[in-house]
Each structure stands twice: as structure tokens, then as C-alpha cells.
Amino acid sequence: MGLEQVPHNFLTARLEDVVRWGRRNSVFPATFGLACCALEMMATGAAHYDLARFGMEVFRASPRQADLMIVAGRVSQKMAPVLRQVYDQMVEPKWVISMGVCASTGGMFNNYAIVQGVDQIVPVDVYTPGCPPGPETLMHGILTLHEQIRTGELLRRREASPTGGAGIVLDREPLPTSSPVS
Amino acid sequence: MADTTDTTTDEPRENDHEAPGPDDDVAAAVLGAFAGSVFVRSHGQPVVYVARGSFADVARYLRDEQQFSMLIDVTAVDHLLDGVRYSPPGVALERFEVVANYLSHVRNRRLRVICEVPAAEPSVPSLTPVFPGANFPERETFDMFGIAFEGHPDLTRILMPDDWEGHPLRKDFPVAKVPVTFKGDPSPR
Amino acid sequence: MTDTHHPDTSLQRQTDEGAQELVPRTRELVMTGGVWPEDTLGDTMIINMGPQHPSTHGVLRLMMELDGEEVLRIKPVIGYLHTGMEKTGEDLNYVQGTTNVTRMDYASNFSNELVFSLAVERLLDIDVPPRAAWIRMMMVELGRMASHLLFQATNGMDIGAVSMMLYGWREREECLRLFETITGLRMNCNYIRPGGVAADLPPGWRDHVLKVCDTVEAGVHEYDELLSDNPIWLERTVNVGVITTEECLAHSITGPILRSTGFAWDLRKAQPYLPYDEVEWDVVYASNGDVYDRYRIRLFEILESAKIVRQIVEKMPPGDFRVQDKKITPPPRARIDESMEALIHHFKLFTEGFKVPSGETYVAVESPRGEIGCYLVSDGSARPVRMHIRGPSFYNLQSITPMGGGSLVADAVAIVSSIDPIMGEVDR
Numbered sequence: 128m129g130l131e132q133v134p135h136n137f138l139t140a141r142l143e144d145v146v147r148w149g150r151r152n153s154v155f156p157a158t159f160g161l162a163c164c165a166l167e168m169m170a171t172g173a174a175h176y177d178l179a180r181f182g183m184e185v186f187r188a189s190p191r192q193a194d195l196m197i198v199a200g201r202v203s204q205k206m207a208p209v210l211r212q213v214y215d216q217m218v219e220p221k222w223v224i225s226m227g228v229c230a231s232t233g234g235m236f237n238n239y240a241i242v243q244g245v246d247q248i249v250p251v252d253v254y255t256p257g258c259p260p261g262p263e264t265l266m267h268g269i270l271t272l273h274e275q276i277r278t279g280e281l282l283r284r285r286e287a288s289p290t291g292g293a294g295i296v297l298d299r300e301p302l303p304t305s306s307p308v309s
Numbered sequence: 310m311a312d313t314t315d316t317t318t319d320e321p322r323e324n325d326h327e328a329p330g331p332d333d334d335v336a337a338a339v340l341g342a343f344a345g346s347v348f349v350r351s352h353g354q355p356v357v358y359v360a361r362g363s364f365a366d367v368a369r370y371l372r373d374e375q376q377f378s379m380l381i382d383v384t385a386v387d388h389l390l391d392g393v394r395y396s397p398p399g400v401a402l403e404r405f406e407v408v409a410n411y412l413s414h415v416r417n418r419r420l421r422v423i424c425e426v427p428a429a430e431p432s433v434p435s436l437t438p439v440f441p442g443a444n445f446p447e448r449e450t451f452d453m454f455g456i457a458f459e460g461h462p463d464l465t466r467i468l469m470p471d472d473w474e475g476h477p478l479r480k481d482f483p484v485a486k487v488p489v490t491f492k493g494d495p496s497p498r
Numbered sequence: 499m500t501d502t503h504h505p506d507t508s509l510q511r512q513t514d515e516g517a518q519e520l521v522p523r524t525r526e527l528v529m530t531g532g533v534w535p536e537d538t539l540g541d542t543m544i545i546n547m548g549p550q551h552p553s554t555h556g557v558l559r560l561m562m563e564l565d566g567e568e569v570l571r572i573k574p575v576i577g578y579l580h581t582g583m584e585k586t587g588e589d590l591n592y593v594q595g596t597t598n599v600t601r602m603d604y605a606s607n608f609s610n611e612l613v614f615s616l617a618v619e620r621l622l623d624i625d626v627p628p629r630a631a632w633i634r635m636m637m638v639e640l641g642r643m644a645s646h647l648l649f650q651a652t653n654g655m656d657i658g659a660v661s662m663m664l665y666g667w668r669e670r671e672e673c674l675r676l677f678e679t680i681t682g683l684r685m686n687c688n689y690i691r692p693g694g695v696a697a698d699l700p701p702g703w704r705d706h707v708l709k710v711c712d713t714v715e716a717g718v719h720e721y722d723e724l725l726s727d728n729p730i731w732l733e734r735t736v737n738v739g740v741i742t743t744e745e746c747l748a749h750s751i752t753g754p755i756l757r758s759t760g761f762a763w764d765l766r767k768a769q770p771y772l773p774y775d776e777v778e779w780d781v782v783y784a785s786n787g788d789v790y791d792r793y794r795i796r797l798f799e800i801l802e803s804a805k806i807v808r809q810i811v812e813k814m815p816p817g818d819f820r821v822q823d824k825k826i827t828p829p830p831r832a833r834i835d836e837s838m839e840a841l842i843h844h845f846k847l848f849t850e851g852f853k854v855p856s857g858e859t860y861v862a863v864e865s866p867r868g869e870i871g872c873y874l875v876s877d878g879s880a881r882p883v884r885m886h887i888r889g890p891s892f893y894n895l896q897s898i899t900p901m902g903g904g905s906l907v908a909d910a911v912a913i914v915s916s917i918d919p920i921m922g923e924v925d926r
Contacts, residue, residue: 158552162579162922163604163685165556166648170674173667188552203925205470206549206557206578213550232489235597238589239477239485240469240582259685352620352859378747381862382888386875393878395856408873410860410888414747414761417768421860442750445896453584468577468925477585484582484589 143279150194150220151276152182154269157193157217159210161200164227167259168199176262181269190216195272196249197265201229202242214249222276224268225251228258335375335413335420342370349397356421358400364407364424365434365460371411372439377420380440381410383447385426385454389480404428405456409436426456435460453478541565547910549578555652555914556921560898562910569910572902574895579925587885591851592618595885597688599872602887603923604685606645608637609865610887610923611690616771617861617872618692621854622826628773629817630694635772636707636810637680637689638863639803643714644673645866646796646803649918650721653793656915657734659725669717672710679706693827694820704811711804718800726794735790739901739913742787749900750893753868754799755917757783758791765864777809789916796918799866826852851880867891867918889923 160168172178172186187193190213202210214223225245228234231254233243245251252275255268333355336348340357343366347358359367371377386406388394396402405426412419426433435458436443447458448467455476458464466473475482543564549557557578563571587598599614600607612634619626626634647670654662674684679700681689689696725731741751743759756763762783766774782798784791820827828847829840854876862871868890875884894917901913 159550161557162581163601166604166685169651169663170667170671173671174664175668175671186552190550201579201581203578203580204473205468205580209549209578233487236581236583236586237484237486237489238582238586239483240580240585243487261684352623352857354859356858379752380750381869382750382860382871382873382886384873384884384886384888386858386884388883391856391877391883393856395858395875395877410871410873414763414768419860440750441748442893442896445892449892466577468580470577477582484585 147277147279151273154181154183154195154222154273154276155185155187155193156183156195156197157190157213158186158188159196159198159213161198161202161206162229164199164230164259167262168197168226168265171262171265176266178266178269181266181273183269190214191218193217194220195222195224197224197226198230198245198249198251199226201234201236202245202248203240204242207242207248210245211248222252222272223249224253224255224265224272226255226265226268227260228256231256234258333420335371335377335416335418338375339367339370339420339422342374343367347397347399351421354419354421356397356423358397358423358425361407361424361426361433364409364422365436365439367422368409368411368436368439371420371422375413376415377411377413379412379414380436380443381412381419383407383409383436383443383450385450385456385478387454387478387480401425405431405454407433407450407456431455432457432459434458437461452476455479542570555919558895558914558919558921558924560910560914562902562907564907567906569902569905569907572898572910574898576892576895576921576924579921581922581926583926584885584887588882591880592692592854592882593847593851595882596691597686599885599887600686600688601922602889602926603865603867603870603891603920605648605920606638606641606866607685607687608634608641608690609863609870611688612638612772613861613863613865613870613872613887614874614885615690615692616863617859617874618854620859620861621857621874621876622692624693624821624823624826626694626821627818628815630819630821631772632810632814633695633699633819634690635774635777636807636814637677637695638772639806639810640673640676640707640710642803642866643800643807644670644677646800647673647714647717649796649866650793653915653918654721654725657731657912659731662721662725665717665721665724669714672713676706676710679703691820691827693823694818696820698819699814707807707811711807715801715804718797722797726797732790734908734912735793735916736788737786738789738905738909739916740786740788741897741901745900746897749896751868751897753864753866753890753894754792754795755868755894755897757781758785758795759787760785765862765869769862771861771863774806776813777806779806779809789912792916792918796866853878853880854882862888865890867920867923868894870923887923887926889926891917891919891921892924895919895924 170176172184178184196214196217225231229236230245233241242248253268253272255264257264336355336357340346340348343359343363345360349356389404403425405428406423407426409422410419433456435447438460445467447461448464450456451458451464452466452468453476545562545564547562548559559575561573561575562569583598583602587595590598596611596614599610602610647666651663651666677687678684681687741759743761746756746759762781764781767781779802782795782802784795824843828844833840834844856876856878858875860871860873862869870890871888873886874882877883897917902910
């Protein structure tokens with residue numbers, strides 16, 4: 128049951144807080160390290176800049192078990208459909224952190240090969256700048272996301288927006304998902 | 310600090326084009342075996358320009374007769390928009406050049422072999438039968454430049470998606486920059 | 499224009515800023531279960547590993563034909579990280595070129611910068627001062643240590659020793675912190691530039707470097723104790739992914755993979771491009787050509803690099819850290835206030851860059867993965883006509899096919915990990 132289906136009144140407000148607290152403290156990132164940023168993401172999960180203290184050291188390989196996709200690195204034209212497919216395989220509620228400038232805007236590679244910003248493909252919740260962002264920057268981005276989960280701001284934004292995210296509209300043929308052929 | 314066996318000379322910078330009679334014995338052997346080749350010493354490195362048709366034969370000759378055990382690299386250059394094109398004497402220049410670098414471990418030397426490829430007929434014999442390691446780089450050269458390698462077992466795109474149109478490293482393929490604007494900036498860059 | 503007192507926070511305001519035309523792709527056949535085409539039925543199964551997979555070291559896709567658990571054929575599919583760096587390299591001038599090149603092999607940034615800088619310097623026919631060469635050598639060897647520590651971490655985790663991940667990163671942090679002190683950045687440093695290095699070593703660098711060497715050496719001995727005689731590790735790695743010297747030479751494979759077959763070829767000894775002949779060190783090689791040998795080689799190469807770095811700390815010559823040619827290297831910042839000429843040189847260098855006479859050259863360097871080369875063609879302008887990087891992992895990946903045929907699926911993971919590919923330089 129999602130929080131969205133629960134009617135919002137003074138009785139369920141406490142329940143919502145507990146659910147949001149639980150979601151925030153046990154975010155499981157999906158492994159989506161693409162390039163140099165992946166090394167800094169692994170460094171953030173390693174011993175010195177420990178992500179485990181935020182409940183996040185378990186990087187789930189299967190997107191079905193993950194709720195956060197940290198797009199770490201540059202997304203090429205060939206990788207874009209794969210990115211979308213992995214995002215679609217994740218179960219709601221899910222969040223996306225765009226790590227580094229290449230994922231946020233295309234970075235220094237403004238050319239034919241790189242998608243200029245992963246928000247052309249998936250809705251992004253937090254952008255972290257840097258090339259690559261140091262572990263402290265990534266942790267700041269993660270903690271910003273945690274704060275937004277805790278206050279419920281993200282869910283409110285999604286309900287308000289017509290496209291359910293950071294304003295992307297997919298007006299072309301939907302990409303294949305991995306649901307079984309019916 | 311030279312990485313070739315040539316003795317470093319005090320040649321002035323301009324004098325990169327050698328007179329006939331190469332001072333590199335491997336290059337001399339290649340020139341002897343393949344008529345019409347030209348030797349050049351380029352910044353201290355021996356380079357041989359050969360005819361397009363004998364590109365794979367030169368590779369086989371180097372591997373079998375001259376102990377050049379490894380093909381280091383196969384790539385291409387598009388000279389469409391050159392400012393001052395580097396032009397060694399005796400070589401008929403075309404738009405594309407396909408370049409192969411070879412290394413001999415036992416003799417500890419390198420050799421570069423270049424052939425000119427016209428834009429109208431961009432194809433070169435493949436080196437894969439001689440050096441199987443040429444598989445990936447020739448696919449990449451095909452993908453990026455559109456130069457076909459005859460005899461390659463699987464000449465398909467390797468870096469771009471399979472349905473991509475165009476050959477990105479050609480000079481007439483644009484970098485395809487997306488105009489970037491900043492908040493409050495009236496004009497795109 | 500937004501009013502600062504009432505900022506527009508509505509999500510309805512969408513812009514076309516940075517919008518890119520994403521050409522609709524034709525449908526690909528995605529196997530999702532259900533009915534398979536007739537010609538794939540049979541005893542063998544073709545499965546796909548990656549490009550998003552925890553063990554593929556980046557975005558590598560492996561098509562494997564399986565007979566039960568045994569891998570009959572394995573074919574790598576690459577291109578998922580193609581960044582158009584060679585095209586971008588033609589668009590950036592020689593001063594900016596290292597920022598581009600350093601992101602190719604992102605585990606050992608200094609090797610990329612070094613090979614590009616050496617190629618540019620060769621086309622310019624200049625030599626860097628001795629101190630610059632020694633600083634470059636030190637940074638490249640420290641980069642080799644950091645890269646091999648990364649290998650130990652990821653290799654250990656892939657084969658199952660998950661704590662190796664944390665140990666490897668623990669030591670690598672020390673190296674990255676040293677890089678931050680010296681170059682300003684942990685990764686993608688853009689420190690080795692044509693003409694020398696970007697800045698001189700900071701005061702107190704000797705103690706810091708020696709401390710890093712001590713920490714890393716202690717860590718390496720820990721990994722050796724943990725893994726090298728461990729029966730599980732030996733079972734997983736000995737005689738797995740065996741390759742012979744002939745196969746390596748035929749497939750253009752260099753680096754630790756070639757050295758694991760018994761062929762002790764290292765460009766630092768054979769064709770030195772930096773003062774490696776003035777320090778004492780040994781080439782590490784093995785004879786079996788399997789995963790275990792490659793692990794051992796990289797482990798001991800860390801120790802050899804530490805040996806080299808310690809000698810550099812003793813022998814570092816004084817002098818300039820970059821060539822004193824005003825047309826190539828920028829003036830020190832303080833001089834810009836004093837001299838008009840310095841200001842103009844700074845301006846010209848950082849807007850237009852310097853021009854390189856027309857020519858072509860190929861320079862090769864020993865990176866932690868093998869021979870990395872830069873083929874540079876110039877035409878007298880400030881931008882290269884062609885900047886091609888011969889990335890060692892691109893060629894080393896071709897070794898999957900001879901190594902992987904006839905192994906088990908679990909071994910395929912170990913084999914890919916022992917090749918140590920970095921997809922940034924594979925796809926460029």
C-alpha cells in the first residue's frame with residue numbers, strides 16, 4: 128500500500144510520519160555506476176565516508192529490490208534505453224539522484240554521444256554537481272534526499288506535477304519493459 | 310628518453326622529410342619488398358607509406374619476416390579540413406589515411422605503416438587474418454569513419470548503436486553541440 | 499524573468515533549456531520470456547550479462563552461450579559508455595586536451611595525461627625540465643598504486659572476498675588524499691600538462707608521500723596474508739582463465755595479462771619515456787597466465803611502485819616544474835599583475851591555446867592496464883586534426899574470448915575482473 132492511497136487526516140498523519148521515517152532510513156541504492164563517478168560512489172560506500180551509517184551500504188544489484196537509482200556517470204546514446212528500462216523495473220516509491228555534471232547536464236561532453244542530462248529520460252530528484260563530486264558532495268545530496276523523503280515534500284511534488292516527476296514528457300513509443308509477454 | 314632505437318640527432322625541427330635511402334633497416338626491407346612505398350622519419354619515428362592494396366601483405370611480411378610480433382593499433386585520420394597538411398614527398402594524398410602501428414618485442418622497435426584511402430572508395434584489406442587483435446579496432450574505424458575492411462569477419466558498429474546513421478569522426482559530421490543557455494541570458498551559446 | 503520576492507516554483511514552467519533531439523529508436527528485440535524464436539531452441543542458451551550488472555566493471559555487456567553452467571562462447575558488446583572523446587578532442591585545443599583525456603582511464607588519470615602531454619611535446623620538439631619529469635614519474639607511479647588497489651578491491655569482491663572491497667578502498671583513500679594535496683583534485687586531476695606539470699609540489703610533500711607508501715605497503719602485506727594462500731581463493735583463481743603468450747601477442751594484449759604468461763615486457767624498462775632507468779626496480783611477471791597470476795602481479799606491482807616512489811623522494815632534483823617557454827606554459831599568477839606581457843600570454847594561452855606545427859606522432863606509455871598510446875596528428879593550428887588514444891583495455895577485452903571459452907559462469911566473472919577493464923578507455 129502506498130502512502131498516496133491512504134486518506135490524509137489527523138488520524139493517519141502519525142502513520143505517514145512513521146512510514147516516511149522508515150523509507151528514509153532504509154534507502155537501498157541500485158548499482159548504476161557508469162564512469163568515474165562510480166568510483167567516488169564506491170568510495171562513499173567504503174569505510175572512510177561510510178554510507179552504512181545512513182542505512183545505505185547495501186547496493187542492490189536487482190532494480191526490483193532497490194528504491195534509489197544514483198546515476199553515476201555519463202549516459203551515452205546506447206545506454207539511454209537501458210537506463211530507462213532499469214528505472215521502469217524499480218518499484219514505487221523510487222528516487223533518482225543524478226550524480227555528477229555528466230548525469231545532470233551532459234557535463235563537459237556537449238556532443239553527439241552523450242545525453243545532455245539524465246532528466247531527459249528519467250525524473251530526477253536531486254542533482255549533485257562535481258566532476259566527479261567528492262564523497263562529501265554525494266553525501267550532501269543523499270542527505271538532502273533523505274530530508275525530502277522525511278518531510279514528504281517529494282510525494283507532494285509528484286502529485287502536483289502532471290508528469291509525476293521533474294517535468295519530462297515521453298511522447299514517443301514506450302520502450303519495452305520487462306513484464307512477461309501477455 | 311627516445312622510445313625508438315634511432316640515435317637522437319640534432320636535426321632541426323623542419324627537417325622531417327628524409328631523402329631517399331632510409332636509415333632504418335626494417336623500413337628499407339619493406340621498401341624493397343613493396344614497390345611504390347615511401348619512407349619518412351617523423352619526429353624520430355620510422356613511418357612507411359604503402360599502397361592501399363598491400364596493407365595486409367605488409368602486415369604479413371612484418372610478422373613473418375621482420376619479427377614484428379604485435380600489432381599495436383589500427384586507426385584512421387580524416388584530412389578534409391586540414392590547415393597545413395603534413396605531406397611527405399612522393400605520397401599521393403587522399404582524404405583518409407589508415408594508420409597501423411607495429412611493435413617488435415625481440416628487436417625492441419616500432420614501425421608505423423600508413424596508407425592513403427580515397428573518399429570515393431573507402432576500403433582497405435583487413436588485418437584480421439594476420440593479427441586477430443585487429444578485430445575491434447577495425448570495427449571501430451568502420452564505425453567512426455565508414456572505412457570498410459575487406460575480409461573482416463564481423464564488420465558491424467561497435468561503439469554507436471546499431472541503427473545509428475553517419476560516421477561520427479568524419480569531419481563533415483558535426484560535434485552536435487546542444488545550445489546551452491543560462492537563466493537570464495538572452496542568447497544561446 | 500523571475501521576481502526575486504516571489505520566486506516561481508511552479509513545476510508547470512518547463513523550458514527547452516538543454517533539450518536535445520532524441521531520435522526515436524527502432525524497436526529492438528528484447529527477450530522477456532514467453533515464446534523464443536525457433537532457432538534458439540536447442541541445448542544451449544544465450545544469455546546476456548550486463549550492461550547494468552555489479553560485476554562487469556562498468557557498462558560491459560557479455561553475450562554468453564551456455565550449456566548448463568558451462569560457458570561455450572563469450573562475446574563482449576561495448577559502446578555503452580561511448581563519449582565521443584576523440585571528437586571532443588578535436589574540438590578542444592592542446593591546453594584543454596588533458597581535461598578530456600584524463601577521463602578515459604579514470605582509475606589512473608595520470609597515465610592518460612602523460613601520454614597526451616608527451617605526444618604534444620614531441621610534436622613541439624621540446625623537452626621538459628628534469629624536475630618536471632621526476633614529478634611526473636612520481637605521480638604516475640602513485641596513480642599505478644591507486645589503480646592496482648582499486649583492482650584488488652573489485653577483484654576481491656567479484657570473487658567473493660567482500661571485505662577486500664573495504665580494505666582496498668581504505669588504502670586508496672590515502673592515495674586520493676595525497677592527490678588532493680598535490681594536484682587539487684582526488685580524481686581527474688589534469689595535473690600533467692604539455693610543458694610539465696601544473697604546479698609545484700606543496701611543502702611537506704616528502705613526509706606525506708612516505709607516509710602513504712608506508713600505509714599502502716602495510717595494506718598490501720595484509721591482502722597477501724589474507725588471500726594468497728587461502729584455499730578458497732586458490733580454487734577460484736588458479737588455472738582459471740589461462741592464456742598463452744602467443745594468444746596475447748596475436749590479440750594485441752599488453753600489460754599484466756601479457757606479463758602473467760611469462761613474457762616480461764614492460765615499456766618502462768624496454769622503452770623508457772621518463773627517468774625509470776635512474777631508479778632501481780623490477781618488472782613483475784608470472785608464468786601460468788591465470789587469474790591468480792594476474793592478481794599476484796598487480797599486488798607486487800604496488801610494492802614495486804612504492805619502491806620507485808621512495809627513491810624519487812630521495813632523488814628529486816630541484817628546478818623548474820614546467821618548461822620556461824612563454825608560448826606554451828602560462829606565467830605564474832603573481833606576474834600577471836606586474837607584467838603586461840605576462841597578462842597577454844596568459845590570455846592567449848587560455849583562450850586560444852598554443853599552435854603546434856603540422857606533423858604526426860605516436861607515443862606509448864605503460865599504464866596499469868597495459869600500453870596506452872596517443873596518436874596525434876596536427877596541422878599547424880591550435881586544435882589537433884586527430885587525437886586517438888590507444889586504450890589498453892580495448893584490446894585486452896578481446897582476450898575474453900580465448901580465456902572464457904570452456905569455463906563456468908562463475909569463472910567468467912573472475913576472468914572479466916582479472917582483465918581489469920576500464921570502460922572509459924574502451925569506449926572513449
